[in-house]
Amino acid sequence: MSDALLVATRKGLFRIRRGHDGWTIEHADFLGDNVTLKYANQRDGRHYAALDHGHFGVKLHRSNGAGWEEIAAPVYPPKPEGIEDNDMWGNPLAWTTARIWALRTGGPEEPGVLWCGTLPGGLFRSTDHGDSWTMIRSLWDHPKRKQWMGGGADGAGIHSIIVDPRDSRCVWIAVSTGGIWFTDDAGATWAQRGEGMRAEHVPPEFTHDPIAQDVHCLTQCEAAPERMWVQHHNGIFVSSDAGRTFTESTGVQPSAFGFPVVVHPRDPDTAWFVPGIKDEKRIPPGGRLVVTRTRDGGESFETLTHGLPQSHAYDVVYRHALAIDDTGERLAFGSTTGGLWVSEDAGDNWSIVTHTLPPVHAVRFV
Amino acid sequence: MAKVTFTQNIQRHVTCRDTEAAGRSVREVLDNLFAGNPRARSYVLDDQAALRKHMAIYIDGELLRDRVQLSDPVTDTGDIYVFQALSGG
Numbered sequence: 001m002s003d004a005l006l007v008a009t010r011k012g013l014f015r016i017r018r019g020h021d022g023w024t025i026e027h028a029d030f031l032g033d034n035v036t037l038k039y040a041n042q043r044d045g046r047h048y049a050a051l052d053h054g055h056f057g058v059k060l061h062r063s064n065g066a067g068w069e070e071i072a073a074p075v076y077p078p079k080p081e082g083i084e085d086n087d088m089w090g091n092p093l094a095w096t097t098a099r100i101w102a103l104r105t106g107g108p109e110e111p112g113v114l115w116c117g118t119l120p121g122g123l124f125r126s127t128d129h130g131d132s133w134t135m136i137r138s139l140w141d142h143p144k145r146k147q148w149m150g151g152g153a154d155g156a157g158i159h160s161i162i163v164d165p166r167d168s169r170c171v172w173i174a175v176s177t178g179g180i181w182f183t184d185d186a187g188a189t190w191a192q193r194g195e196g197m198r199a200e201h202v203p204p205e206f207t208h209d210p211i212a213q214d215v216h217c218l219t220q221c222e223a224a225p226e227r228m229w230v231q232h233h234n235g236i237f238v239s240s241d242a243g244r245t246f247t248e249s250t251g252v253q254p255s256a257f258g259f260p261v262v263v264h265p266r267d268p269d270t271a272w273f274v275p276g277i278k279d280e281k282r283i284p285p286g287g288r289l290v291v292t293r294t295r296d297g298g299e300s301f302e303t304l305t306h307g308l309p310q311s312h313a314y315d316v317v318y319r320h321a322l323a324i325d326d327t328g329e330r331l332a333f334g335s336t337t338g339g340l341w342v343s344e345d346a347g348d349n350w351s352i353v354t355h356t357l358p359p360v361h362a363v364r365f366v
Numbered sequence: 367m368a369k370v371t372f373t374q375n376i377q378r379h380v381t382c383r384d385t386e387a388a389g390r391s392v393r394e395v396l397d398n399l400f401a402g403n404p405r406a407r408s409y410v411l412d413d414q415a416a417l418r419k420h421m422a423i424y425i426d427g428e429l430l431r432d433r434v435q436l437s438d439p440v441t442d443t444g445d446i447y448v449f450q451a452l453s454g455g
Contacts, residue, residue: 053379053409055375055421055451059379070380073408076413094414096412096413096414
């Protein structure tokens, strides 16, 4: 059970700790800077923070518990002269790291391995804890990569990376927009996954095309790796065959739109979501901030409200901003309007930690 | 050698002392300068070695024209200012 949270925000990285008086802010790092992602390697205690300095670019920092050091950020290879590689508006695609959007350690037998997903769609791998990076050219040079498109951002981005706990050579990534991609040889070759998902924002002939899917978040049950959950632009999808096929959960109230999903570490049928009104609005339905939970594999959903604001709440929760601890009992989420809530009973009841944080990008138990 | 001055705002993230560096173009001057301060390079130039989108360089009071190749000429007594571009209020 975890008693500490790290919260990456638009204006710094905050450590939250559970004490006698509940959950309180204990410390802030990078105060004033845009910390877009936080990741911890639970096996070796290394922490990673991605920063976007705007004018000065995207940077990556690492800590082993004794202060932060800037390490190498992924760098795109030189773009060959004359190559046609344009964004969805026909403008030349900038081969430069615009955002570090996903970090994931390799398997237990690969202690230095770290995967990194970025905007505008490059996947990178490090074998030395982030001291250096190699772009996975097999994916970047895949002819279908040029069919990826921007979702919420101008360009496509890799926001979810999953390493199979049974075989570290098996890795899934999810792209907004570009669907789910899978390798079973540590990135040498890639295949599209994700049959059964449905996109409403494309012409009918592409509705069920796996590459057209706007996956907002992909997650896997640690104890049952065949079970995967997707929060998609058009709804909630569940897979029981490691992402080969998905089934849509229908009738999800108050909305099936959202960004994050977390799954219970041992119960593959239990997952949590934070719904919103999709497309242009992106606010909680009816101004009520709720969490939805399924305990039966997506057949039905409960709407969890205890402790959450139920009027005039306009909090949106991004894909990395909902977290679950290793017991499956503690959850936490942070919002675009600086709210941070914690539950210690699997979402039945929530308590607010603070509503005055900067906009929250990511929340993780440590 | 050209004199190169950096915005104070970059100093919060990486040390970039005002200095002199040789070169007949902005590219040559910056290459020579960053050879001795490699970490600063990625704060000014992007992955393709073009000037970052929201950065600005002035050469003797003139805004850099070639933001991709940085081919603008520099004289031996040139003054180069590396600033961030500000916009809005």
